[in-house]
Amino acid sequence: MTDYIQAHARAIEEAAARIAPHIRRTPTLATDLDPDLLLKPECFQVTGSFKPRGAFNAILRLAARDPTPKGVITASSGNHAQAVALAARAAGLRAVILIPEGANPAKVAATRALGAEVITDGISFENRDQRLAEEVEARGLALVHPYDDWDVIHGQGTAARELLEDRPDIGLIATPVGGGGLLSGTALAAKAQSEQIQVIGVEPANADDAYRSLQLRVRQRLPQAPDTIADGVRTLSIGERNFEVLVENRTIDAIVTVTETEIEEALLTAWLRLKLALEPTGALPLAAYLAGKLPKLLKPAPGRGPAALILTGGNFDPAAVARLLASYG
Amino acid sequence: MTDYIQAHARAIEEAAARIAPHIRRTPTLATDLDPDLLLKPECFQVTGSFKPRGAFNAILRLAARDPTPKGVITASSGNHAQAVALAARAAGLRAVILIPEGANPAKVAATRALGAEVITDGISFENRDQRLAEEVEARGLALVHPYDDWDVIHGQGTAARELLEDRPDIGLIATPVGGGGLLSGTALAAKAQSEQIQVIGVEPANADDAYRSLQLRVRQRLPQAPDTIADGVRTLSIGERNFEVLVENRTIDAIVTVTETEIEEALLTAWLRLKLALEPTGALPLAAYLAGKLPKLLKPAPGRGPAALILTGGNFDPAAVARLLASYG
Numbered sequence: 091m092t093d094y095i096q097a098h099a100r101a102i103e104e105a106a107a108r109i110a111p112h113i114r115r116t117p118t119l120a121t122d123l124d125p126d127l128l129l130k131p132e133c134f135q136v137t138g139s140f141k142p143r144g145a146f147n148a149i150l151r152l153a154a155r156d157p158t159p160k161g162v163i164t165a166s167s168g169n170h171a172q173a174v175a176l177a178a179r180a181a182g183l184r185a186v187i188l189i190p191e192g193a194n195p196a197k198v199a200a201t202r203a204l205g206a207e208v209i210t211d212g213i214s215f216e217n218r219d220q221r222l223a224e225e226v227e228a229r230g231l232a233l234v235h236p237y238d239d240w241d242v243i244h245g246q247g248t249a250a251r252e253l254l255e256d257r258p259d260i261g262l263i264a265t266p267v268g269g270g271g272l273l274s275g276t277a278l279a280a281k282a283q284s285e286q287i288q289v290i291g292v293e294p295a296n297a298d299d300a301y302r303s304l305q306l307r308v309r310q311r312l313p314q315a316p317d318t319i320a321d322g323v324r325t326l327s328i329g330e331r332n333f334e335v336l337v338e339n340r341t342i343d344a345i346v347t348v349t350e351t352e353i354e355e356a357l358l359t360a361w362l363r364l365k366l367a368l369e370p371t372g373a374l375p376l377a378a379y380l381a382g383k384l385p386k387l388l389k390p391a392p393g394r395g396p397a398a399l400i401l402t403g404g405n406f407d408p409a410a411v412a413r414l415l416a417s418y419g
Numbered sequence: 420m421t422d423y424i425q426a427h428a429r430a431i432e433e434a435a436a437r438i439a440p441h442i443r444r445t446p447t448l449a450t451d452l453d454p455d456l457l458l459k460p461e462c463f464q465v466t467g468s469f470k471p472r473g474a475f476n477a478i479l480r481l482a483a484r485d486p487t488p489k490g491v492i493t494a495s496s497g498n499h500a501q502a503v504a505l506a507a508r509a510a511g512l513r514a515v516i517l518i519p520e521g522a523n524p525a526k527v528a529a530t531r532a533l534g535a536e537v538i539t540d541g542i543s544f545e546n547r548d549q550r551l552a553e554e555v556e557a558r559g560l561a562l563v564h565p566y567d568d569w570d571v572i573h574g575q576g577t578a579a580r581e582l583l584e585d586r587p588d589i590g591l592i593a594t595p596v597g598g599g600g601l602l603s604g605t606a607l608a609a610k611a612q613s614e615q616i617q618v619i620g621v622e623p624a625n626a627d628d629a630y631r632s633l634q635l636r637v638r639q640r641l642p643q644a645p646d647t648i649a650d651g652v653r654t655l656s657i658g659e660r661n662f663e664v665l666v667e668n669r670t671i672d673a674i675v676t677v678t679e680t681e682i683e684e685a686l687l688t689a690w691l692r693l694k695l696a697l698e699p700t701g702a703l704p705l706a707a708y709l710a711g712k713l714p715k716l717l718k719p720a721p722g723r724g725p726a727a728l729i730l731t732g733g734n735f736d737p738a739a740v741a742r743l744l745a746s747y748g
């Protein structure tokens with residue numbers, strides 16, 4: 091283990107202790123699909139996604155600063171928004187959230203219900219980083235970036251840490267990758283335990299910037315918001331810190347892409363066979379598994395333990411899932 | 420604790436050890452709904468329902484007999500069928516299952532896929548007990564009754580036993596009630612731990628035979644198969660052994676009925692907020708909770724622990740779920 095990984099693993103351990111009173115330790119589930127497969131269903135996390143792990147870690151650290159900031163601000167298409175709203179409320183801080191127009195309405199409503207001020211007018215996936223910088227400047231609020239933030243990365247790493255506490259023999263962990271916060275935290279937690287644990291990121295083929303960034307070893311950016319039902323990974327590129335962890339420090343083994351059809355099939359499998367009411371983004375690692383794209387898992391070596399999929403959330407659009415189930419039935 | 424309860428609790432303990440290699444220990448989940456509520460999601464059990472607990476206990480005992488029976492037979496509208504098929508296959512016994520015409524097709528297909536011989540022609544909810552007796556006689560197979568069987572009751576009691584191992588402070592456990600197998604096992608396991616633990620059965624108002632049986636203290640029978648979306652509890656009456664446990668031995672505190680609308684609302688809550696892809700029967704205890712029909716829970720007394728709901732299964736009809744989600748969206 092390098093000093094780099096060791097230092098980050100220590101920060102993940104501290105994050106786990108810091109956020110423990112506020113988040114849920116989700117279970118490690120076995121399934122009827124495959125005895126060598128384990129699931130980490132973060133749909134059962136507070137607010138229905140893994141995002142509070144990072145948000146609480148970042149905001150509890152901000153709230154402990156002297157002087158405390160006037161409030162926090164972020165930009166998010168949904169799940170990070172709810173997480174920041176909840177963590178800010180718990181910490182007694184004001185929260186302002188920029189959500190792109192056209193985002194999942196259920197996620198917007200849930201964020202407002204948690205007491206945050208939500209701004210959607212004129213926010214797009216393309217301009218939101220710039221708008222965020224302007225608002226940070228104008229309002230003097232502390233930024234809680236959805237993925238390009240060390241505290242957020244360390245918080246997200248606690249999910250993999252729990253998996254490895256439950257099953258130290260895990261041989262592979264797959265997670266969705268959008269901005270790279272969860273994948274970075276997962277890679278740091280896993281490689282700190284053993285360099286033999288394979289870490290795989292899964293993204294839609296329509297949003298393959300992380301795949302290309304790893305291939306070219308230069309950070310790639312999508313020209314526009316990608317067309318994918320996996321609305322949680324519509325970010326245009328992974329963050330600087332995430333690129334540093336994942337690519338420059340070679341902590342991941344592969345990025346795998348899945349088609350929209352593969353995501354839909356995984357969503358149906360999640361609902362019908364796993365009994366998990368996932369959102370499309372949450373089903374990305376399952377899509378890679380079902381499509382036979384986690385190759386090492388398919389040929390388990392002697393002594394290699396099970397594969398674990400971090401299923402990131404369950405905040406789905408009811409109409410979209412209804413259409414999908416109706417097409418199956 | 421009476422000798423009666425103590426003897427049955429010992430049998431539940433033995434069942435837990437017997438079935439452990441074959442079933443899954445489902446987790447105890449907390450939710451965003453209520454900090455005093457816990458869930459036992461048996462939708463994550465092998466085959467997607469709690470039924471293998473009882474089926475494995477009964478069939479492993481049959482398979483250990485000398486001479487072993489030629490095979491096993493049962494009648495079931497679905498989940499018990501899959502459980503018996505799986506347990507028989509594991510024990511190396513032939514399985515014959517009578518399933519009423521018009522049952523959930525997904526459950527019939529799953530039962531056949533597990534290698535069982537399925538008979539549906541001419542089987543109705545009204546005649547299936549008689550047809551079962553005829554087939555037992557004609558074929559010389561051992562009957563694994565879905566609920567009126569001590570081994571099945573003891574197997575089903577292992578779910579409550581796990582809940583109480585996880586959280587010994589639980590103050591109330593609610594389960595669906597159809598034939599009364601799960602409710603009987605739950606009541607025996609709970610009252611063996613403490614007479615203070617409230618045990619509540621929940622059934623559709625359209626299938627209120629258990630409610631009336633408890634009120635009148637005489638076993639009541641529905642005149643025909645009830646009209647309810649909760650297809651797992653369409654039995655016409657609770658069994659003799661279940662009546663003995665629940666009513667004669669006064670092991671339950673109440674039977675609560677819920678309307679079809681309340682069941683549908685609970686299903687939507689399960690999918691949208693709890694992220695559990697439950698079938699209607701599995702949502703019965705949640706329906707009672709959401710409708711404010713678990714009264715002791717609503718006024719927690721000092722020192723009274725959380726309420727736990729056993730959510731029995733997730734083998735839903737995709738078309739029915741699609742319709743309900745579309746009506747919400």
